[in-house]
Amino acid sequence: MIKLSQIEKTYATPAGPLRALKGIDLNIKKGEIYGIIGLSGAGKSTLVRCINMLERPTRGKVFVDGRELTAMSDSELRSVRKDIGMIFQHFNLLSSATVYDNIAFPLRLAGKGEDAIRAKVIPLLKLVGLEAKAEQYPSQLSGGQKQRVGIARALASEPKVLLCDEATSALDPQTTRSILDLIKSINERLHLTVVVITHEMQVIKDICDKVAVLDGGVITEQGTVLDVFTNPQKDITKEFISVLLSNELPVAFRGGLVEKEYSEGAYLLLRLTFIGESADEPVLAGMIRKFPEVECTMLFGQLDQISGQPFGRMIVGLTGPQQQIDMALGYLAAQELREEVIGYVRRHGAAAG
Amino acid sequence: MSEDMVLLLGKALGETVYMVAVSMTIATLLGVPLGVLLHTTAKGQILEAAALNKAVGAVVNAIRSIPFIILMVAIIPLTRLLVGSAIGTTAAMVPLVIASVPFIGRQVETSLKEVPYGLIEAAQAMGASPAQIIFRVLLPESMPSIVAQLTTVIISLVGESAMAGAIGGGGLGDLAIRYGYQRFRPEVMLATVVILIILVQLVQLAGNTLARKLDKR
Numbered sequence: 001m002i003k004l005s006q007i008e009k010t011y012a013t014p015a016g017p018l019r020a021l022k023g024i025d026l027n028i029k030k031g032e033i034y035g036i037i038g039l040s041g042a043g044k045s046t047l048v049r050c051i052n053m054l055e056r057p058t059r060g061k062v063f064v065d066g067r068e069l070t071a072m073s074d075s076e077l078r079s080v081r082k083d084i085g086m087i088f089q090h091f092n093l094l095s096s097a098t099v100y101d102n103i104a105f106p107l108r109l110a111g112k113g114e115d116a117i118r119a120k121v122i123p124l125l126k127l128v129g130l131e132a133k134a135e136q137y138p139s140q141l142s143g144g145q146k147q148r149v150g151i152a153r154a155l156a157s158e159p160k161v162l163l164c165d166e167a168t169s170a171l172d173p174q175t176t177r178s179i180l181d182l183i184k185s186i187n188e189r190l191h192l193t194v195v196v197i198t199h200e201m202q203v204i205k206d207i208c209d210k211v212a213v214l215d216g217g218v219i220t221e222q223g224t225v226l227d228v229f230t231n232p233q234k235d236i237t238k239e240f241i242s243v244l245l246s247n248e249l250p251v252a253f254r255g256g257l258v259e260k261e262y263s264e265g266a267y268l269l270l271r272l273t274f275i276g277e278s279a280d281e282p283v284l285a286g287m288i289r290k291f292p293e294v295e296c297t298m299l300f301g302q303l304d305q306i307s308g309q310p311f312g313r314m315i316v317g318l319t320g321p322q323q324q325i326d327m328a329l330g331y332l333a334a335q336e337l338r339e340e341v342i343g344y345v346r347r348h349g350a351a352a353g
Numbered sequence: 354m355s356e357d358m359v360l361l362l363g364k365a366l367g368e369t370v371y372m373v374a375v376s377m378t379i380a381t382l383l384g385v386p387l388g389v390l391l392h393t394t395a396k397g398q399i400l401e402a403a404a405l406n407k408a409v410g411a412v413v414n415a416i417r418s419i420p421f422i423i424l425m426v427a428i429i430p431l432t433r434l435l436v437g438s439a440i441g442t443t444a445a446m447v448p449l450v451i452a453s454v455p456f457i458g459r460q461v462e463t464s465l466k467e468v469p470y471g472l473i474e475a476a477q478a479m480g481a482s483p484a485q486i487i488f489r490v491l492l493p494e495s496m497p498s499i500v501a502q503l504t505t506v507i508i509s510l511v512g513e514s515a516m517a518g519a520i521g522g523g524g525l526g527d528l529a530i531r532y533g534y535q536r537f538r539p540e541v542m543l544a545t546v547v548i549l550i551i552l553v554q555l556v557q558l559a560g561n562t563l564a565r566k567l568d569k570r
Contacts, residue, residue, distance in 0.1 A: 054477055054478060075482075078480040081478060082479070086475070086478040090471055092469070092471040092472050092475035094472065095569055096493045096496065096567070096569050097493070105489070106479040109476075109480060109481050109485055109489070137569040139569060153479075
C-alpha cells in the first residue's frame with residue numbers, strides 16, 4: 001500500500017545542510033497498522049509528511065496504492081491526498097467551525113452537496129461517539145473529543161490510508177487508550193492501512209502489527225512488534241522497550257555479586273520469556289515435578305499481550321544440588337520458551353549471615 | 354445653540370459618516386487582499402514569493418511613513434485625475450483610501466499570522482488548494498481578529514477625515530475649523546468634539562461586540 005524507497009530529506013539551515021532522513025526504505029502492506037517510533041528529532045514527523053508529500057523528499061520515491069507521488073504535480077497531489085487521511089498531535093481543528101462543519105470540511109473542499117455531506121457526516125459522528133456535540137465548537141471539547149473529531153474528519157473522504165502523527169501524545173493515558181481502541185477498530189472495520197508515529201512504546205505495543213525504529217534519520221530496526229519486543233537488537237530499541245518491561249533484578253538480589261560458578265546456597269537466577277501458546281503451558285510445574293530437589297522461587301512475573309499474543313516474563317531463582325540445577329536448566333531449554341541465565345546470586349540477608 | 358447650527362452639525366456628521374463609510378469600504382476591498390498577499394507570499398507560507406513580498410512590503414511601508422496631512426496635499430494631482438476636483442467630500446476620500454489600504458494590509462497580515470500553521474498543514478493534507486486555504490481556513494479563522502483590527506482603522510479614519518475637512522472636504526473637522534476656530538464659536542468646537550467622541554465610542558463598541566460574537570476560541 002505504501003512503499004518508500006531511498007527517501008532522503010535535507011533541510012538548508014543557517015548552520016549548513018541538515019540531513020533529516022538518510023535513505024529510508026519502507027514497505028507497508030494493506031490493512032496493517034505500522035508503527036514508527038523514535039525520539040524527538042529522529043525524523044519521524046518528516047518521514048510521515050513525506051508519505052503524503054506535505055514535505056517533498058529531496059531524493060527517493062514515494063508510492064501510495066501503486067501511484068508514484070514523487071512524480072506528481074501539485075494539483076495531482078491534491079486529488080491523491082483525499083485518499084490519505086491524517087490526524088495530528090494538536091488536532092488542528094478549525095476553531096471557527098462547529099464539530100459538524102469540521103468533519104464536513106474535506107467534503108466541502110471536494111465540492112460535495114449539502115445532502116451528500118449530511119449523509120456522510122452523521123454516521124461519522126456516530127462512529128466517533130459525538131452525535132450530541134455536532135453543533136459545539138472545538139473550544140468546548142476535551143482533548144480526547146477533539147481527536148475524535150480529527151479522526152472523523154480524516155475519514156470523511158473515505159481514505160485508504162490513515163497517518164497518525166503523535167495522535168495521542170497530548171492526551172492522558174485513559175484518553176490515549178480510548179483513541180487507540182478507536183483507531184484499531186476503524187482499522188479492522190474499514191480495512192484501513194494505518195501509519196502511527198509515536199515516541200511511546202506503549203502505543204506501538206497496544207495497536208501496531210509492525211514497527212520500525214527510527215534513529216538519526218535511518219531505520220535501525222524493523223519487524224513484527226512481537227519479534228522486536230521479544231528480541232530487540234539495537235540499544236535504542238532496548239531502551240524504548242525497557243520503559244515498559246522492568247529488567248531490574250528483585251530488590252533482595254539487586255547490587256549483589258553475580259557469579260558464573262555454582263556455590264552452595266546461591267540462587268541461580270533465570271529470566272524466562274514465554275511467547276504465544278507456551279505462555280499457557282505449565283512449564284514450571286513440570287520442572288518442579290521432575291526435579292523435586294530443586295527449589296524454585298518466583299521473584300518477578302508479568303503477563304502481557306502484544307499484537308494479541310500472550311507474552312509472559314518472569315524471573316525465577318533456583319537452589320539445590322548443582323547437578324539437579326543443571327538438569328533443570330536442560331529441561332527448560334528443551335521447552336518452548338526463551339531463557340536467559342543471569343547468574344548465581346546470594347540473597348542480601350543470606351550474604352550478611 | 355441656534356437651530357441652524359444644529360442643522361449644520363447634522364449635515365457635517367452626515368458628511369463624516371459618508372466619507373468614512375465609503376472610503377472604509379473601498380479601502381477594505383483593496384486592503385484585505387493586500388494583507389492576504391503580504392501574508393501568503395512570505396517565507397514558508399503557501400504562496401511563498403520572496404521578491405514580490407519584499408517589493409510590496411516596501412511600497413506599503415513607504416505610504417505608511419507619510420503623515421496624512423502631507424499625503425493629502427501631495428496627491429492632489431492624482432485626486433484631480435480620479436474625481437475631477439481636489440475639493441469636496443468625494444475628493445477627500447481619495448487620500449483617505451490611499452492612506453488606509455496599506456494600514457489595513459498590515460493589520461490583516463498580523464491577524465493572518467495568528468492562524469496556527471498546523472491548520473494550514475491539515476487543510477493541505479486534505480487536498481486543499483491555496484485559494485481554498487485562504488477562503489476556508491485563513492480568513493474565517495482570523496475573522497474575529499480582522500474585525501478588531503478594522504475597527505481600529507475606522508477610528509483612525511474618523512480622525513483623518515476631520516483633517517481632510519481642513520482642505521475643503523466637509524464634515525465635522527471642516528465645521529470645527531470654520532465655525533469653531535475661525536469664527537470664534539467655542540460651543541461649536543465643543544459640540545463637534547463631543548459628537549466625534551460619541552462616534553468613536555459607538556464604532557469601538559460595535560467592533561468589539563462583533564469580534565466577540567465571531568470568536569469561538
